[in-house]
Amino acid sequence: MWLVHSSIGRKVAMSLSGLFLIVFLCVHLTANMFMYVSPAAFGKACEFMGSPLVMTMVPVLAFGLVFHIVYAFVLNARNLKARGHEKYAGGNATPVSFAAKNMLALGIIVLGGLAFHLTQFWAQMQLQAFIGNEEYPLLIENGLPLYDAAGELIAPFVLAKIYFSNWVFDCIYIVWIVALWFHLSHGFWSSFQSIGVNNRVWFKRWNVIGQIFATIVCLGFISFPIAFLLGIL
DSSP: OHHHHSHHHHHHHHHHHHHHHHHHHHHHHHHHGGGGTOHHHHHHHHHHHTSHHHHTTHHHHHHHHHHHHHHHHHHHHHHHHHHTTOOOOTTOSSOOOHHHHTHHHHHHHHHHHHHHHHHHTGGGTHHHHHTTOOSOHHHHHTTOOSBOTTSOBOHHHHHHHHHHTOHHHHHHHHHHHHHHHHHHHHHHHHHHHHTTOOOHHHHHHHHHHHHHHHHHHHHHHHHHHHHHHTTOO
């Protein structure tokens, strides 16, 4: 199959799976931004993310993530085999960025951060729904509120406040997002290059757009721990 046996096909598959994950990342950030509106608004956003419509996409998202990870290792192994003992040439006419040279390492850090993140939030929310338990066991065990006086769900906000008010958690989270910035800044524009949406003019444009996009997304995610630590949220 072209997507598997062709080097170009593998890069296209890697790029398409990466762009798919970027779309989910934007949806996730949009939902999180409702924390700045109110605890109840964030609760409604989380209820939407936990709706049957969205939950049916979880297996698709999981497949896309696994596919992207497996292809990352496949491409890296083939690149190392092709280069042999040679590294990136220092005298290249086209400079190779830090992110480009370390995409696999950055991806592993991002994956580790994601696993850590899932053990905190996802394990308290969607995972409980999947296995038929009551959600937010941490809040229930500690007698913390799930709903406000008006009966609106605020449990996701309370959970976020617990985690993001811990500076150790925040440091790990911020390191994760910084690694994500490097991964995104290169992966965004290189994805468009791999699928052919590129030329001499757009090569630099996609690079700049990728840097801007990665910065906006990552600053958005980093704003949450900072806001909780400073008492803004």
